[in-house]
Amino acid sequence: MSSTRVAVPEMGRARAAKLEAIRRRLREASSIVLTTHVNPDGDGIGSMVALASRLMRQGAEATIITPSRVPESLRFLLTDVPALVAEDPSAADPLNGADTIAILDTAEPKRLGRLPDHALRTGGVLIDHHPPVGPPLVEPAIRDPSACATGELVFDLLSLDDEPVTAVEARALYAAIATDTGSFRFSNTVSRTHAIASVLLDSGVDPGAMYRALYGVYSRGRLALIRLAIERLEVDPRAPIAWISLDHRALSRTGARGEDMEGLVEFPRRLEGIEVGLMFRGLSRARTKVSFRSNGEVDVSEVAQLLGGGGHTKASGALIELDLEETVRVVLDELRPLVEKVAASG
Ligand SMILES: [Mn+2]
Known part of the structure; x- marks a missing residue:
């Protein structure tokens, strides 16, 4: 990292330990299905795209499956990554071939369509920032409400690899964090949020273009x-x-x-x-x-x-x-x- 860049304050030890376990689990996987909650939002989609991009660069197969339709305004994120995308979870093939499921931005089985059955069979990882309720569906898991977005946790996960985020990963993570912080204005926006955003901007994000893609265009x-x-x-x-x-x-x-x-x-x-x-x-x-x-x-x-x-x-x-x-x-x-x-x- 160049010395002119903003340093992101270190994540806490508990978070680092959980993310390290998730990283090890994902390293062992060869075919991963990434999923998020019904009515997927920018945080869920951005987190999946960033993680899928990294996994694929590391040689794994990645498939993104959403339990319901992706909103029009978020589709541009999915075209950034060559992961196979299935919006209909009854398209069973990618699920049957998967050895690992990565669940992002929710820990509630009832918000995952029919994915929970598969997840229980194959096992996987869970990354979420909602307050934990009950035991996690799969482990290793992190459910850390101190993160402004699941995208922040994925940023921290990727930072455990000794390589910078790519422009595709940066755009996806910026979209994740920008949506869940209400464009950096909700009370979950803290200085670390902006420090991460700074790294993402240095990695190729154009904030004006991102805002326009996410919010700036209305259909008739x-x-x-x-x-x-x-x-x-x-x-x-x-x-x-x-x-x-x-x-x-x-x-x-x-x-x-x-x-x-x-x-x-x-x-x-x-x-x-x-x-x-x-x-x-x-x-x-x-x-x-x-x-x-x-x-x-x-x-x-x-x-x-x-x-x-x-x-x-x-x-x-x-x-x-x-x-x-x-x-x-x-x-x-x-x-x-x-x-x-x-x-x-x-
Ligand atoms: Mn979220």
Whole structure:
């Protein structure tokens, strides 16, 4: 490493020991299937691509299998690596030939489609940054919530090899870290995150081009959906709550994809004076998905849990077995007292 580069603060000993065990296990493998959770995100895909690239350069066979479709905006990452990519896990051949499965960015078997059966048979490694629940599906495993992204753990894993990251690996890891830190603005962004980003930039990442590839291009369908969503934005007359509700025909009417719904809840949340933003999405006549976003004063996970969902204090969600209108009414009835209390005390 050249002396002009930023030095990344060393990873902790516990992390290093776990990653070393994972590295040894992967060295013994000759045919590896890499996978991530359903509805794969930039962290899952970027982590798989970076690790697949390194494994292939070391002479192993690598296949990326996702339990559900890869969003349009992340496909560019997959074209960077010659790993065979299968989006339909019922394409069994690569799985049957694999001697090792690498699970990235989740430790929850129920988010892995039918991969867990294979993983239990072949064994493998698990790399995740979500808080650990129960024993890991395979070992060696690392589940380290102090990492901002699985991409950070993969960066640390690759750094155990005595070689620099390639431009392909750097792009994939940058995409992983940028997505999971909300473009370096969430509270999981610390100085080490930027130190890693600095190394990745020195290894060939163009941050402007990456931002444009990840977030900068909207399909016509997405723009039509945003217009519809903003037309539907409502503000509660009693408490500082705003919401958007879209029925189950919104996608077919606008030509948008399911993934285009992501982030729409930011519009009501960002409205001046609002404490809680909501997004109601009618999935069918008797099923509605609700996303809660708080600006910090109200703990929305309380209401989400009350309605059978869950999440974090500032971002949570629930699936409710009611139609759209009824769901809006029920959620507002539960949420209003909480928000009024905070608004009164503020
Ligand atoms: Mn992640």
